[in-house]
Amino acid sequence: MMIREDMEILSHELVAEKTYQMTLKGDMPSYVKQPGQFVHIMIDPSDSLRRPISIADVDLTSGTLTILYKVLGKGTASMAGKPVGEYLDVLGPGGNGFPIEEVSASRALLVGGGIGVPPLYYLGKQLKEKGIEVTTVLGFQHAGAVFFEDEFRELGEVFVATNDGSYGNKGFVTDILPSLEGKFDTYFSCGPAVMLKAVSKTLGNYDGYLSIEERLGCGVGACFACVVPAPDGDAKGYRKICRDGPVFRTGEVIL
Amino acid sequence: MISTQLSLPGLKMKNPIMPASGCFGFGKEFSEFYDLSLLGAIIIKAATGKTRYGNPTPRVAETSSGMLNAIGLQNPGVDRIIQEELPFLSEFDTPVIANVAGSTVEEYVEVAEKLSRVTHVQALELNISCPNVKEGGVQFGTDPELAAEVTGQVKKVSKLPVYVKLSPNVTDIVAMAKAVEKAGADGLSMINTLTGMRLDLNSKQPIIANQTGGLSGPAIKPIAIRMIYQVYQEVDIPIIGMGGIETTDDVIEYLLAGASAVAIGSANFKNPFICKEIIEELPAAIERYGFTTIQDTIGGAHR
Ligand SMILES: Cc1cc2nc3c(=O)[nH]c(=O)nc-3n(C[C@H](O)[C@H](O)[C@H](O)COP(=O)(O)OP(=O)(O)OC[C@H]3O[C@@H](n4cnc5c(N)ncnc54)[C@H](O)[C@@H]3O)c2cc1C
Ligand SMILES: Cc1cc2nc3c(=O)[nH]c(=O)nc-3n(C[C@H](O)[C@H](O)[C@H](O)COP(=O)(O)O)c2cc1C
Ligand code: FES
Numbered sequence: 194m195m196i197r198e199d200m201e202i203l204s205h206e207l208v209a210e211k212t213y214q215m216t217l218k219g220d221m222p223s224y225v226k227q228p229g230q231f232v233h234i235m236i237d238p239s240d241s242l243r244r245p246i247s248i249a250d251v252d253l254t255s256g257t258l259t260i261l262y263k264v265l266g267k268g269t270a271s272m273a274g275k276p277v278g279e280y281l282d283v284l285g286p287g288g289n290g291f292p293i294e295e296v297s298a299s300r301a302l303l304v305g306g307g308i309g310v311p312p313l314y315y316l317g318k319q320l321k322e323k324g325i326e327v328t329t330v331l332g333f334q335h336a337g338a339v340f341f342e343d344e345f346r347e348l349g350e351v352f353v354a355t356n357d358g359s360y361g362n363k364g365f366v367t368d369i370l371p372s373l374e375g376k377f378d379t380y381f382s383c384g385p386a387v388m389l390k391a392v393s394k395t396l397g398n399y400d401g402y403l404s405i406e407e408r409l410g411c412g413v414g415a416c417f418a419c420v421v422p423a424p425d426g427d428a429k430g431y432r433k434i435c436r437d438g439p440v441f442r443t444g445e446v447i448l
Numbered sequence: 449m450i451s452t453q454l455s456l457p458g459l460k461m462k463n464p465i466m467p468a469s470g471c472f473g474f475g476k477e478f479s480e481f482y483d484l485s486l487l488g489a490i491i492i493k494a495a496t497g498k499t500r501y502g503n504p505t506p507r508v509a510e511t512s513s514g515m516l517n518a519i520g521l522q523n524p525g526v527d528r529i530i531q532e533e534l535p536f537l538s539e540f541d542t543p544v545i546a547n548v549a550g551s552t553v554e555e556y557v558e559v560a561e562k563l564s565r566v567t568h569v570q571a572l573e574l575n576i577s578c579p580n581v582k583e584g585g586v587q588f589g590t591d592p593e594l595a596a597e598v599t600g601q602v603k604k605v606s607k608l609p610v611y612v613k614l615s616p617n618v619t620d621i622v623a624m625a626k627a628v629e630k631a632g633a634d635g636l637s638m639i640n641t642l643t644g645m646r647l648d649l650n651s652k653q654p655i656i657a658n659q660t661g662g663l664s665g666p667a668i669k670p671i672a673i674r675m676i677y678q679v680y681q682e683v684d685i686p687i688i689g690m691g692g693i694e695t696t697d698d699v700i701e702y703l704l705a706g707a708s709a710v711a712i713g714s715a716n717f718k719n720p721f722i723c724k725e726i727i728e729e730l731p732a733a734i735e736r737y738g739f740t741t742i743q744d745t746i747g748g749a750h751r
Contacts, residue, residue, distance in 0.1 A: 194480060197720060235718060241515045241665050242508070242717060284720065408506040410517065411717045415473035417493075417522045418508040422501070429524070430501060436477070
């Protein structure tokens with residue numbers, strides 16, 4: 194079930210280049226059913242559309258959820274200026290996340306790229322709680338963009354790649370994957386579309402779950418703005434990212 | 449408290465507020481937010497003869513005071529809409545208006561005929577104004593003769609009242625309105641979206657994959673008000689007004705211009721409770737502007 198509420202900004206800080214971490218307080222956390230779900234935020238009343246941001250962590254005791262976002266355009270730039278103590282109009286939690294209840298993994302690999310990293314953190318925490326071994330591969334453009342490496346290290350082994358080699362391995366996350374063969378049985382990935390394609394190709398022999406992005410309209414499943422094609426023979430021929438996703442099992446949709 | 453009840457051809461409504469076609473799906477998602485029986489009516493997403501996948505993504509983009517969309521009439525086709533989507537809406541005490549689209553007159557007729565046999569569908573809205581499909585749709589909405597032809601053919605097979613949804617992408621809206629009135633339309637829906645474009649300054653290309661999209665939201669409200677004001681003076685059939693409605697004051701403005709009822713589209717994306725909130729606030733707003741019934745308010749600008 195989704196709710197709409199004004200959530201109080203409890204903390205808000207820059208954690209990497211153009212990347213902010215924010216904690217929000219309200220009733221929303223108790224409605225989150227899976228890691229990988231998102232909140233749909235009305236940043237300014239004059240905006241015409243909300244902005245989807247993944248839930249990066251949930252703390253039920255303090256009633257807070259954490260989000261991380263990168264300043265890309267008008268909406269996220271305006272969000273960066275919101276002070277602690279102000280309230281944000283939040284709709285959520287949206288969509289279906291990583292189905293951790295049904296995953297039979299004993300060793301999980303998390304593969305995150307850029308601002309696709311956040312939802313994998315809450316996922317990793319839940320997997321670890323279930324006793325599943327977690328290995329993480331994170332990809333960023335360069336050293337200044339790296340965030341949450343330490344947080345992931347608390348969950349297990351972490352490998353970082355940067356495009357220009359200014360931190361960790363030089364190259365892409367897919368350059369690291371071959372060395373991890375045999376270290377996992379299921380993978381979970383979120384990041385730019387090109388990265389997801391490359392990852393699912395490289396890891397074609399494994400069970401995997403991908404979190405996909407598209408420009409959303411309603412964010413609740415009513416407007417058909419966010420569809421991805423599903424393989425032929427499927428009765429519907431499409432999935433809605435905001436409602437059926439954003440997380441899909443590999444092969445369920447055509448990337 | 450002022451009663452907001454009203455009757456339009458085929459529709460007995462508790463209030464003049466309904467969600468606009470394409471912005472509310474087939475109701476299921478929004479029924480999780482509030483009881484759909486509160487609504488004056490529900491206009492469902494366009495139905496075509498066969499399943500349509502629609503356009504490539506991105507399909508939406510924000511603009512100043514509005515948004516562009518190029519969904520491309522994605523829908524499962526009229527048969528599956530009747531089997532899979534419409535039964536759910538029969539649970540609510542709210543009339544359903546089915547939005548009919550097509551590429552040919554024959555397709556409009558086929559879809560209209562099938563939908564008019566569904567018991568809880570109480571009226572048809574003929575979408576001759578979708579700017580986002582390559583063939584059909586908007587041609588019917590920009591040529592008065594074609595518009596009259598499709599209206600007349602649909603009227604022949606439909607047992608239900610037919611509201612024709614006009615496109616604002618024309619130079620003479622009154623001519624369009626008169627043409628479909630003469631062809632037998634029971635009412636008008638005004639307006640659909642205006643064709644627009646937005647470029648991405650980094651890629652230097654249109655943001656919407658279809659290149660152009662339909663502009664909706666507050667940006668188009670003055671155009672809709674002007675068109676309804678003009679058409680109201682020239683036709684005798686009722687008008688359902690839409691375009692950029694976000695507040696009760698917007699609703700009053702539409703009623704004054706000549707709309708008998710209104711539909712709310714894009715605003716549902718900002719606030720999923722918008723229809724419910726406006727329904728609750730409307731009686732007080734009507735009173736605030738010195739009217740005692742909703743009927744007095746309609747066309748108030750012309751007296
Ligand atoms: C399910 C989901 C979860 C997301 N989670 C996060 C997250 O945790 N952190 C985060 O920073 N971002 C996330 N995004 C992307 C985020 O929604 C966009 O970056 C944001 O809406 C951009 O808004 P803006 O007004 O700043 O940019 P705009 O001015 O609208 O656009 C600026 C640029 O941002 C990019 N962009 C715009 N909309 C999207 C979109 N929906 N998806 C991807 N790129 C987009 C485009 O490249 C565009 O050129 C998520 C998107 C989805 C669909
Ligand atoms: C995402 C989206 C999808 C739409 N789909 C349809 C449709 O299927 N049929 C139709 O007649 N109008 C469609 N419309 C147009 C709306 O019904 C309405 O006429 C228009 O958006 C103006 O109202 P608004 O400014 O309140 O959104 C759509 C609009 C949007 C934003
Ligand atoms: S954004 Fe409207 S259906 Fe997904």
